Amino acid sequence: MIGVTNFLPPGPDLCLVNHYLELARSAYVEYADYLWRDIANPRWSSYFYVLIFVSVVFFLLEVVRPWRKQQAILRKDFFLDLFYMFFNFFLFSLLVYNAASMVVVESINDGIRTITGGFDLQASNPLQHWPLWAVLLTGFVVRDFIQWWIHRLLHRVDFLWKFHQVHHSVREMGFAAHLRFHWMEIVVYRSIEYLPLALLGIGLYDFFIIHLFGLAWGHYNHANFRLPHWVSGGIVGALTGLAIGSGSFDIDLLARTGPWTTIAGGALGFATGAAVLRPLMPYLFNSPEMHLWHHARHLPEDRRYGANFGLTLSVWDYLFGTDYVPEKSGTIALGFPGVESFPSGFIQQELVGFASNDRKGNAGSGDRSAAASISDRSSRVPATSSENS
Ligand SMILES: [Zn+2]
Numbered sequence: 001m002i003g004v005t006n007f008l009p010p011g012p013d014l015c016l017v018n019h020y021l022e023l024a025r026s027a028y029v030e031y032a033d034y035l036w037r038d039i040a041n042p043r044w045s046s047y048f049y050v051l052i053f054v055s056v057v058f059f060l061l062e063v064v065r066p067w068r069k070q071q072a073i074l075r076k077d078f079f080l081d082l083f084y085m086f087f088n089f090f091l092f093s094l095l096v097y098n099a100a101s102m103v104v105v106e107s108i109n110d111g112i113r114t115i116t117g118g119f120d121l122q123a124s125n126p127l128q129h130w131p132l133w134a135v136l137l138t139g140f141v142v143r144d145f146i147q148w149w150i151h152r153l154l155h156r157v158d159f160l161w162k163f164h165q166v167h168h169s170v171r172e173m174g175f176a177a178h179l180r181f182h183w184m185e186i187v188v189y190r191s192i193e194y195l196p197l198a199l200l201g202i203g204l205y206d207f208f209i210i211h212l213f214g215l216a217w218g219h220y221n222h223a224n225f226r227l228p229h230w231v232s233g234g235i236v237g238a239l240t241g242l243a244i245g246s247g248s249f250d251i252d253l254l255a256r257t258g259p260w261t262t263i264a265g266g267a268l269g270f271a272t273g274a275a276v277l278r279p280l281m282p283y284l285f286n287s288p289e290m291h292l293w294h295h296a297r298h299l300p301e302d303r304r305y306g307a308n309f310g311l312t313l314s315v316w317d318y319l320f321g322t323d324y325v326p327e328k329s330g331t332i333a334l335g336f337p338g339v340e341s342f343p344s345g346f347i348q349q350e351l352v353g354f355a356s357n358d359r360k361g362n363a364g365s366g367d368r369s370a371a372a373s374i375s376d377r378s379s380r381v382p383a384t385s386s387e388n389s
């Protein structure tokens with residue numbers, strides 16, 4: 001495209017195209033630079049090391065205190081999922097956001113300025129003057145809500161469901177299964193969630209913090225490990241207390257902050273969260289018990305397009321009536337009808353949805369006609385150990 005434009009006389013439109021291309025190019029160069037610095041400098045704010053740290057924590061928790069004790073520590077497809085983890089979240093995810101962030105925001109801003117004769121949307125965004133904690137909280141809730149709808153769409157639209165089947169091909173659940181998904185999911189999620197977030201003024205740094213919290217909670221949802229609600233409530237409380245006690249994210253509730261206020265804030269936050277959030281946690285936040293049913297192979301007829309679509313928050317499922325947790329033994333069969341014939345290798349899975357023989361290859365999976373749903377998805381068959389392995 002750049003080559004073609006070189007042969008044409010420069011006009012205002014081409015200048016604009018070149019301007020956006022240059023913006024995209026510099027965003028990618030900047031991001032490649034960021035990735036390299038991220039790996040080369042181990043620190044707490046490094047995405048690469050946070051991903052490793054969170055994964056190691058959940059791996060150890062699965063070893064020390066497994067929920068399904070009969071499940072092997074190195075469960076089926078453990079190493080496939082580890083590979084997915086780095087491929088999807090490290091190489092791909094933020095890269096697209098960063099490039100889109102600079103190009104789309106500026107082009108929309110330019111467009112609005114032209115149409116309205118000078119109105120600057122970004123400059124008049126009220127969030128620009130909000131403290132960071134309010135921006136992060138708003139971004140987190142808005143993003144989670146949008147993602148809930150996107151997830152529903154992935155289950156409801158047949159051609160999207162084919163991509164999403166990669167995530168649902170997990171037969172034994174563990175933390176790393178969180179990141180087993182088709183690369184097209186990144187395209188779908190980022191392109192739909194991007195615009196509202198960018199227009200809200202959520203920058204790359206804010207997105208990064210929200211993303212890390214979602215990463216940790218997503219690992220938890222998939223882990224072969226579960227916490228009592230008073231502990232998960234306590235952790236949410238402790239994180240809030242630590243932020244208040246240290247004065248992070250523009251929180252200025254305390255006149256003076258330091259190590260002791262941070263420790264006291266964390267401890268007080270944990271105690272408060274454990275007491276206050278305990279009864280509310282199942283209705284506010286997603287959990288391994290709830291998400292396991294999202295992966296159930298068999299669902300009743302009225303849930304044939306899925307249940308429990310929440311990513312971090314569960315509140316949307318309760319508000320819109322898509323919640324479904326009939327029991328919490330953890331021994332249900334996972335996958336979808338026909339999962340046995342679903343591709344099992346990384347390359348083949350990444351090509352799912354594009355291959356010409358998809359229809360017969362994914363027998364039963366995309367075929368969610370009324371007849372199929374009654375015969376396959378409506379029977380709530382209890383798992384046998386062989387089905388679950
Ligand atoms: Zn799903």
Ligand SMILES: [Zn+2]
Binds near residue numbers: 167178291294295
């Ligand atoms: Zn999942």
